[in-house]
Amino acid sequence: MQLISIDIETYSSVNLAKAGVYRYATSDDFQLLLFSYAIDEGPVKVVDLTQGETIPQEIIAALTNPEIIKLAFNAQFERVCLSSFLGKQLKPKGWHCSMVWAATLGLPLSLKGVGAVLGLEKQKLEAGKDLVRYFCTPCKPTQANHQRTRNLPYHDPSKWQQFKQYNQRDVEVEVEINQKLARFPVQESEWHNYWLDQEINDCGIMLDQTLIKNAIACDQSFRKQYLDEAQKLTDLDNPNSPTQLKAWLQEKGIDIPSLSKADVASALKEATGDVRKVLLLRQQLSKSSVKKYTAMQTALCPDGRVHGLLQFYGANRTGRWAGRLVQVQNLPRNSMPDLKEARELVRSNNQTALGILYDSVPDVLSQLIRTAFIPKLGCQFYVADFSAVEARVIAWLAQEQWRQEVFAKNGDIYCESATQMFHVPVVKHGINGHLRQKGKIAELALGYGGSVGALKAMGALRMGIREDELQPLVNMWRQASPNIVQFWWDVDKAAMTCIKQRLDTETHGIKFKYRSGCFFIFLPSGRRICYIKPKIGTNRFGNESITYEGIDATKKWERLETYGAKLVENIVQATSRDLLANAMQNLTQAGYQIVMHIHDEVVIEAPKGTSLEKIEKTMATVPGWATGLKLNAAGFVSDFYKKD
Structure with a gap:
C-alpha cells in the first residue's frame, strides 16, 4: 500500500462555512457517516458507519503512517474530521491535497470545477448538494417530519443509497484527477510547505474572549444610541434604511446618489445643521466594526483558540495564502496612539469613558480587532515582516542597480525613488520631504506597468496630486527605472516566443516552457506558475497578446488576457x-x-x-x-x- 484516496461524509450541527472545520469537528454531535477509499487507485470501497460497519484496521494504521500517502480533495477536512473520530490528532506529514495539486496548475478550487475543466469521464454527481443538506446538516422540525431536527438513513433509504453512491463517486473523481495530473507532480518542497501550513492551522491562535464579548456588547449599545438619535432628528421609523434616509435627505434638498461611504463623505463637505448630524450618524451606523468579532466567536474552538485561518495556495496563480473565516489578510489598520488604553476600556466594558473620550466608538472597536489575537500565558507575540519585499525582488530580478544599493543600506525607497525622479535630494521630514509622497504613490502603482489609471486607483488624486501631474509622474518613474521597464518587455518577448514556437526561452534567470498544452514560468526557487491552454490573440488595441484559461473575477472559468508587466507581477x-x-x-x-x-x-x-x-x-x-x-x-x- 503506497496511496489511499479518501472521501468522507459527516454530520454536525455547526455551520461548516462560517465556523470552519476545526470547530465543526469538535462539536458535541459531530459524527462520521461514510468513509470511502481506494488503495493505490484500485476499486472504491464504501464503509457505512451508520450501519455498524467499521474502517479496516490496516486503513486506520495507514492514516497515522507518514510513509503512506493519504490523498483527498481539500485534505484538511478529512484529516481534521478523522482526527476527531479517532480521538487523536493525525499529523499532516504524509497527507497530500488534490485541491492544492489542482491549484498549482491554475485549476478551480472545487472538485466539480476541476472535473469539468479536465473533461473527466466521471463527474461529481449533481444531486450531491441536496443529499449533503439532507443528511449532513440539521433539518427544520415540521408536522410532516414529526418535529425531528435531523434526517437519518432510515428516514429515506433510497436517498441514503444515492448518498453512498455520491460518496463513492467523489473518490472515483479524485482518482481520475490524480491520473490526469500525474504528468505535473507537485514538488516535494511544496508538500513540506503544505505540511507546515497545516501545522500552523492545527496550532491556531488564542483569542481574548473578554475583549470580543465586550466589543460586541459595546457596539450594540452605541448603535442603539446612534439609531435613537437619528430617529429623533429625522422622525423616520428606520433611519438606517437607505430608502427612507435618501427620501428624507431629498426633502431637505440633498440629492445624494447613494449612501456609500464615498457619497456620504462628499455630501458632508456641504452639509450643515441636522442634515450634517444625520449624515455623521449614518457614517457611524454603517461601520461593520463587529463582523470580525462575531466571526471570531463563531470559529472559536473549545481550546480557546481559533484554527484554520489560512488557506494554502488560496491565490492559485502565485501560490500565496488566502484568509479564511476571520479573513486575517484584510484586518483594519490601527493608528491610535492610545491603543492599549482603549483596549482596556473595552475589556472592562467602560462604555461611559469610551463615549466621552472618543468621537467614534465604532472606529475604536474596528482598530481593536487585531488586538483580539493574544499569546498564551507566559508568552508574547514576536511579529516580524519583510521590508518592502516586492520592491526588493523586482529590483533584484531586473538588476536595477541604484535600487539594489538603496536596499543594501536599508534606505527609504520612497525618498530615493523621488530623488531619482525629480533629480533633487529627498529626505523624509527633511529637505524636499513633500516629494516623498509622490515617490511613494509612484512606487506602489507603477512597478507592474501601471500608468495614470493605476495612480488614480491608488488614490493619487485624494492625496493632493493634480490630474495634470499624473502622466509626468509615470514618465519620470519609468525614466528612473529603465531596467524594470526593460524587464517587462523581455518577459513579454520570452513568453510570446515560447507560446508561439513551443520553444524553451529564458530571461533574467526566469525560464519559460510549453508542455502538454500548458505554459510554465519557472521561478528562481524552482517552483512553477502554470497558464492553461495559452494562445496568442489580439487585444483591444489591435496588438498581439497572450490569453489562457483561468478563473476570472466572478470565479467563472474563462479565457483571460495577460502581458509582460502582468507576468512580471505574478513572478514577483x-x-x-x-x-x-x-x-x-x-x-x-x-x-x-x-x-x-x-x-x-x-x-x-x-x-x-x-x-x-x-x-x-x-x-x-x-x-x-x-x-x-x-x-x-x-x-x-x-x-x-x-x-x-
Missing part, C-alpha cells in the same frame, strides 16, 4: 511568497512556533525574553536560489497582535 509576488515560505521553514526549524502570518509578516508565540533580533535575522536569511537579493526583516514584541 510568487517569488515573494517563496521567500516567506522559506523564512517560515527556517523559523520552524529554529524552534519557533508560528501561530499566524499575514502577507509578508509572521506572528510567533514565544516565551517572554525570546530574542527578537534572532527572529529577524533568521527571517531575513537569503536562500541559496536568491543570491544577491537584499532582504531585510524588522519586528516588534507585544502582548497582543497589532500593526506596529
Whole structure:
C-alpha cells in the first residue's frame, strides 16, 4: 500500500462555512457517516458507519503512517474530521491535497470545477448538494417530519443509497484527477510547505474572549444610541434604511446618489445643521466594526483558540495564502496612539469613558480587532515582516542597480525613488520631504506597468496630486527605472516566443516552457506558475497578446488576457511568497512556533525574553536560489497582535 484516496461524509450541527472545520469537528454531535477509499487507485470501497460497519484496521494504521500517502480533495477536512473520530490528532506529514495539486496548475478550487475543466469521464454527481443538506446538516422540525431536527438513513433509504453512491463517486473523481495530473507532480518542497501550513492551522491562535464579548456588547449599545438619535432628528421609523434616509435627505434638498461611504463623505463637505448630524450618524451606523468579532466567536474552538485561518495556495496563480473565516489578510489598520488604553476600556466594558473620550466608538472597536489575537500565558507575540519585499525582488530580478544599493543600506525607497525622479535630494521630514509622497504613490502603482489609471486607483488624486501631474509622474518613474521597464518587455518577448514556437526561452534567470498544452514560468526557487491552454490573440488595441484559461473575477472559468508587466507581477509576488515560505521553514526549524502570518509578516508565540533580533535575522536569511537579493526583516514584541 503506497496511496489511499479518501472521501468522507459527516454530520454536525455547526455551520461548516462560517465556523470552519476545526470547530465543526469538535462539536458535541459531530459524527462520521461514510468513509470511502481506494488503495493505490484500485476499486472504491464504501464503509457505512451508520450501519455498524467499521474502517479496516490496516486503513486506520495507514492514516497515522507518514510513509503512506493519504490523498483527498481539500485534505484538511478529512484529516481534521478523522482526527476527531479517532480521538487523536493525525499529523499532516504524509497527507497530500488534490485541491492544492489542482491549484498549482491554475485549476478551480472545487472538485466539480476541476472535473469539468479536465473533461473527466466521471463527474461529481449533481444531486450531491441536496443529499449533503439532507443528511449532513440539521433539518427544520415540521408536522410532516414529526418535529425531528435531523434526517437519518432510515428516514429515506433510497436517498441514503444515492448518498453512498455520491460518496463513492467523489473518490472515483479524485482518482481520475490524480491520473490526469500525474504528468505535473507537485514538488516535494511544496508538500513540506503544505505540511507546515497545516501545522500552523492545527496550532491556531488564542483569542481574548473578554475583549470580543465586550466589543460586541459595546457596539450594540452605541448603535442603539446612534439609531435613537437619528430617529429623533429625522422622525423616520428606520433611519438606517437607505430608502427612507435618501427620501428624507431629498426633502431637505440633498440629492445624494447613494449612501456609500464615498457619497456620504462628499455630501458632508456641504452639509450643515441636522442634515450634517444625520449624515455623521449614518457614517457611524454603517461601520461593520463587529463582523470580525462575531466571526471570531463563531470559529472559536473549545481550546480557546481559533484554527484554520489560512488557506494554502488560496491565490492559485502565485501560490500565496488566502484568509479564511476571520479573513486575517484584510484586518483594519490601527493608528491610535492610545491603543492599549482603549483596549482596556473595552475589556472592562467602560462604555461611559469610551463615549466621552472618543468621537467614534465604532472606529475604536474596528482598530481593536487585531488586538483580539493574544499569546498564551507566559508568552508574547514576536511579529516580524519583510521590508518592502516586492520592491526588493523586482529590483533584484531586473538588476536595477541604484535600487539594489538603496536596499543594501536599508534606505527609504520612497525618498530615493523621488530623488531619482525629480533629480533633487529627498529626505523624509527633511529637505524636499513633500516629494516623498509622490515617490511613494509612484512606487506602489507603477512597478507592474501601471500608468495614470493605476495612480488614480491608488488614490493619487485624494492625496493632493493634480490630474495634470499624473502622466509626468509615470514618465519620470519609468525614466528612473529603465531596467524594470526593460524587464517587462523581455518577459513579454520570452513568453510570446515560447507560446508561439513551443520553444524553451529564458530571461533574467526566469525560464519559460510549453508542455502538454500548458505554459510554465519557472521561478528562481524552482517552483512553477502554470497558464492553461495559452494562445496568442489580439487585444483591444489591435496588438498581439497572450490569453489562457483561468478563473476570472466572478470565479467563472474563462479565457483571460495577460502581458509582460502582468507576468512580471505574478513572478514577483510568487517569488515573494517563496521567500516567506522559506523564512517560515527556517523559523520552524529554529524552534519557533508560528501561530499566524499575514502577507509578508509572521506572528510567533514565544516565551517572554525570546530574542527578537534572532527572529529577524533568521527571517531575513537569503536562500541559496536568491543570491544577491537584499532582504531585510524588522519586528516588534507585544502582548497582543497589532500593526506596529
